[in-house]
Amino acid sequence: MTRSTELSQLLLASLCDVPGLVPARPATVPSGLPWDADLLAVEVDGDLVTMRLVARELPLPPLLRQASEVLGAALAAHGYGGVRLRLEVADLDQAAFGRARAGGQARRARRARAGTAGDGSATRFTSAGP
Amino acid sequence: MNAGPQRSSRPPAGVTRRIRTVVTTDTSPSTPSPGRPASSRGAAPPVPAVPVESGVREVVVAAIAVHAATAVPGVLRMEPGLSGLVTSVTRSIRQRLAGVDAAPADGARVEIDGGRVWLDVAVGISGHDQAAAVGAAVQRAVARAVEEATGYPVAEVGVAILHIDPAGGAAGAAGVPGEELL
């Protein structure tokens, strides 16, 4: 296993301790990859390691602080102390906004997100309440 | 079709293209655990902190803006142009393949420069409330949401109201179904 794969796997494993962030896939991912596509979320360039993430929670500053602590500690503990780590929030999951919005506002917002279905049939959410 | 928001304030020189990532903040963990005095005999030397910096891509800020704008009373929907639609289609394909439910970012253009955020949003409104009032409410809501969610100061929120329901939302909060299908 190469250093960069090892490093990537370490980061991905440590990221599991930060539930608000998941690894991001790059723009072009060929289908049918023989290995874990999540590895593509980590890019190693010498001593600079860039990790692309999708946020599933807001706000971002505390989330990024938590990720920095967890990942930084993991790297240091496994002998990667010389590495510089860069975290990039590349996209945002709808889950970050939660479902706890009542009434007309939520219905309108869901319709706006669905685009054109006036009856909300294109929505992927279930109603959380009345 | 230009990619960035229409700014009224002049951008700093040298900004000629969309900037993919934003401010890099040093989120390095601070000094090692304070509970461990370095002078204790037998204590392990503190583990040196790995420098960590972080950034946020424009599409994330755009999604936050869209969420805030569409929640403003009187706003029916975002009004993206064709270039925004193309970006949206390709992004949603990629994210669906990765199991991510991408938060919509259509209709918001974002540019980040010098640690500050410029936004431009295009909306359609129900016409029940005064357009100028709804537009101003969108500006406030988007600025507040972006600053709270990202920590970045917002320099400007431009709003373009591209559609007003001529009937003034007479059908109520549900909007006019025919209009929504357009």
Add this chain to the structure above:
Amino acid sequence: MAVNPATQEDYQLPCGREVELIWARLAEIEAGQADEHELTCPYCTQVRAGLLAVRDATAAAIEDDAQPSAGLTGRIMSAVRADVRRRDLLPLASTGAGPLRVSEQAVAAVLRFAADGVPGVRARRCHVTTTAGPDGTVLLTVDLGVAVSYRAFTADALATVRERVAAAATARIGPPVLRLDLTVTDLYDA
């Protein structure tokens, strides 16, 4: 109130061509059967390039076995309309938070709707411009053409149109009307 055909120009480009026609003719144009206007008109060319990009993006979606979004054609039409409307924006107010603007076509639709509400009157053309008022406020200048019914038209109708348009401007848009040029352009039988 009958559908007013004067308000249905949303999908027409400034050159007079319909967007839906361009969409329908994408394949033929690619096969080399474009007419001269389609080849040279900057509006048609730009819209066609945008539609091709969207079509290719959706083709990629279909190849990847992912479902294209419901109502994509509707979203395409809305997106083209949004691009067209972005060319004619009017300042709405100064808020200090950033530029706040409104589509001239959207304002015109609201004001025509107000005029249409007067019995015996149908709005035809409507063109709106703005001027700067005192203290950074915005004022509207409206040029409105109407058709009147020769049966149902009353002497008060035009005065009522003026009132309704002025009220709609402040209540539904924001800026007051500085001047309204009202022209009867046509008669209709109803």
